[in-house]
Amino acid sequence: MTGTAGDGLESDDTLGQFLQFQANIADLSARDIAERFQELANQEKSRIEAGADIPADPVGEMNFSKSHLDRLYKDSASLPSKRFLQVFLGITSHVAGVHPDRHRELCQRAEILLIAERRKRTRRRAVSSMPTSHAPADEVVATLQLKLDLERALRAEDRLRWALSDTQVLMGTLLQIINALRDIITEVDAQILRGLRDTAQAAGQGLAKRQRRQAQSYKVAAEAQFERVNQRRRLLEALWDQAQGNLQRLALHAEVTDIPSLPDGPSLPSRLILPEDFTTSPVLADIAAALGKVEEHNDAEEQAVLDLRQTVTIDVPLKLEDELAILVAATRLTDGGTRGTALRTLLKNWPRHPETRDTLIRLVHDEQSDIRLTAAWSLANEWSSSAAARDALVTLTRDSSANVRETAVQGLAEGWADDTAARDALVALTRDSGPKVREIAVLGLVEGWAGDAVARDALLSLIRDGDVYVRMTVAESLVAGWVSDSQVRTALLTLSHDASPSVRWAARQGINADDVPGGNMLRKEGQGTNLLLAVRIPLDFVGLDSIPIFDRLRRGVAFDTGVTVLLGNNGTGKTVLLNALACLAPQTLSDSPLRGPEGISRQLAEGMEAVWNEKRTPEGVYHLSSSYFDQRSTKSWASGVENWVEQWFSVIDEKKGPNRLFLLDEPTGPLDREACHVMFQQLNELVSQGCQVIVASVQSMWVEMPGARVIRIDRRTLSRFRY
Structure with a gap:
């Protein structure tokens, strides 16, 4: 690895040295950068409160304290995320007046160093895990x-x-x-x-x-x-x-x-x-x-x-033998990373001790979201019989972090199912002004209180909610928990005429539900019009149940609209399914090599049942991902939103025609909302020409696409989260 003049990257430089060099060029101290991170976090929080989507890696949840940055420069801190690097270099490049093209080069170099550092640490951990050199647990306490x-x-x-x-x-x-x-x-x-x-x-x-x-x-x-x-x-x-x-x-x-x-x-x-x-x-x-x-x-x-x-x-220190007292005391330290280490060691060695429970309840108010998340997980996992733990989780259902809120709701649903106080807390959340909060509350109620009349009424009050995602969640949850209830069936009939095809499809699942899971996958709407009609796996299929897509496939996935969107967070299995669908088609028709866990995708493809339209023959199956265009852009394309759209559709335009199936992984990439709507129009034009499109994405704005059906792939239960 070699650097270029002036970029602060020599062949033996580390990520920390590179970042410190960029900070020095901008004449910014660690405290200056921490303050600018905080400003960006506050701005992002204001946008989220105003209704903007919560990003996958919020700035407010990053560790950007002065002490952490100092450790990062010395390569002694935990490795940052890719977005952390982008924010960091955005700050330094802006202050230093770096040209945008130069800034992009710096971001690419930072990512290269990040990958190299990850590999180095992986090798180091592999060596340190050998019996001849592993450190005793006492060293952590010391x-x-x-x-x-x-x-x-x-x-x-x-x-x-x-x-x-x-x-x-x-x-x-x-x-x-x-x-x-x-x-x-x-x-x-x-x-x-x-x-x-x-x-x-x-x-x-x-x-x-x-x-x-x-x-x-x-x-x-x-x-x-x-x-x-x-x-x-x-x-x-x-x-x-x-x-x-x-x-x-x-x-x-x-x-x-x-x-x-x-x-x-x-x-x-x-x-x-x-x-x-x-x-x-x-x-x-x-x-x-x-x-x-x-x-x-x-x-x-x-x-x-x-x-x-x-x-x-x-100056009498706590004795090493008094490990519990040391760990509890260390959870009160100023540095968030040290508090986290102390908490993890405490949970490993003293998971069921009353002082551990009291510490977890205190830490639900910690300033670090990852510590609050660990506290929520541990309270739900180990203290489901404790009223104090329940009340602490109720507090966390209104946390500023989406991950913490969801974990708290899931914990209440699994650990305190049928508990009236826990149920009432989630019912109250269904009236929250934030659609994401209402959605999580609905998921918690169906998981912990299926069949409960109070929980049912809370869901019924949301069938005309202004957020399409909430209505879709309500429809799915009513089908899952109350499908035989007469009031629910009336509500599902109402939802079956919803403006959103995703909501209509979810409601009609309940109206037409069979006793056999995954049976009757083909519905009247769109039956027989697409190339690929449906897929599922047998109930006894052996796969990685920690990946939510497998649970969804056991219930069956129908592709009954021209555009179907597999929507979910990273790690839920969207790309695994998209790769498996590419494996089902003749390999000569697959446009790009598979990415992701290829072995799992092939295993899934071998065990998956697919229903193809007998009246139509695929003339082309094209599997395209954002990484394919990232590679092309570094060779012959300039960056920018307009060129991103041009890249996608210059390729798609070459392939378009009737009886084409497009498997698109994250096609919206860096596009803003307006540009996404342009892409929606272009995809609908493909459908009108006889094409079928299946998309995998983490972007929730796909629910706004007219005519598209969104299938959400979620980590719905706490047991999966624990894995």
């Missing part, structure tokens, strides 16, 4: 203990800084009081002297002498309090030196790659609260009140200093 000690030292230093500032303010306040008392004593002495010389003022001598004695006693008390504060200041200075020594000693440890920043604490004290007019007209009553506050404050601070002294001087 590392966490080191980080605990480091953060404890940081916090002790921070508390000492605050306490020293407080003593300085308090000493200044006491000097104010002492000076005010000197002025009062001087004034009273003058009054007494005047009384000795003037008999007219002799009557007030007794009062003046009492005031002087009182002022003198207050002055003595103030000086004593000042000495207490000064002694505390000297002790704090000594403790500060010791804390600095502890911190430096820990920072030299090989496992410490950086010193984490603590969250912003309270501002340093400016002054002790005194009456506003104290400095202009202090009276003995005000001074007495101020001295009372000072004494109370001194008593409290002296006890706090004793605690600090014990922390700094004794």
Whole structure:
């Protein structure tokens, strides 16, 4: 691997060095880049709240803290995602004024380095997993203990800084009081002297002498309090030196790659609260009140200093044998990555301990979405009998992260099925303003409360929902959970006339349902018009059940519209099915080599039953993917939305004609909504010419395509998520 001049990439450079070089060119520190990431995350969150689709890899869920970036530069952090690299380089290129073509080259180089680093780490893990060199589990706990000690030292230093500032303010306040008392004593002495010389003022001598004695006693008390504060200041200075020594000693440890920043604490004290007019007209009553506050404050601070002294001087760490206490304490550390490591180790070694449950409930409020996701998964997996765990999952059903929300809903559906409180929480979500929240709530209700009248009524209230995806989910769920209910059958009849063909098809599945799963795959709508009519696998087909497409294929998949879209997240098996369909056709008609898990696709194709139209003979089956055009674009095509469309349809135009089947994997690529609608029109033109189109995609905007039927491929159950 070789670099070009000025790109910061030498033959032996790593991904971290490359990213740091780009940051240096833009003159951006790790903190600067973290702040710009946060700005982008806030902007993305605003767009999502306004109704935009949640991206597959949201910026807000990335780890972009300053400490993480520092570790990334040193190649000691977890590897970033492809989109993280795009966002990072987008920031640096924008600030540095990099030309768009140059920016694309940098992104490609970053991806090459990312792939190389992944391979390197895979080889490293393979070597480290050999019996001769695998590390004992105690090392994880020892590392966490080191980080605990480091953060404890940081916090002790921070508390000492605050306490020293407080003593300085308090000493200044006491000097104010002492000076005010000197002025009062001087004034009273003058009054007494005047009384000795003037008999007219002799009557007030007794009062003046009492005031002087009182002022003198207050002055003595103030000086004593000042000495207490000064002694505390000297002790704090000594403790500060010791804390600095502890911190430096820990920072030299090989496992410490950086010193984490603590969250912003309270501002340093400016002054002790005194009456506003104290400095202009202090009276003995005000001074007495101020001295009372000072004494109370001194008593409290002296006890706090004793605690600090014990922390700094004794510095007794948790014993390694007390693994549980170390792990629980480590889940409170500042660094999110360390908290995650501690949590995973805690779940591995102490999954059913009550302290683990309490820790998980606390972590549902963690700032890191991946930690909240782990907490949701673990509460559902291990604590289904706990009301406190249920309530924590109810809280997470409104989480900002879609993955966390879905896991919480699935956990409630599986772990607390038939629980009234859990059901009512999901019923409430069906009235949420966000369509994605309503959809997840519907899925949870059908999974955990099929047949329940309250859950049924919540779904029936959504049959005229404004979001087509929600209506489609409602139709599928009513069929799955309440198909024999008379009210549901009436609702399905209504939905069978919906404007969306996907909703109509889902509703008619219930109206025409057979007792045999996957039977009667061909429906009246579109029967006999396409080249490929339907596919399914036998109920006893042995496949990877962790891939949701296999469960869907056991129920049968019918292709009864000109355009059929297999819609789902990455890993659900869309491409596996598309590859298998390509395998079913004569290989001489397949336009591009298969990608993805070819072995699984071939296994699926061998066991899959396909129904072809006996009246039509395929004259061409073309299997095209976005990677095919990515390769072409680096050779002869410029990038950009217009050229992306041109690439697709210059190829498709060559192949179009009656009796053609197109298998398209992610054809929309980087297109925006407007460009996607142009593509929808062009695909419908292909259908009008006698072609059939089957699409695999993660983009939810396919539900907006007129005439297309969307088949959603989901991870519907928690058991699949656990796998």
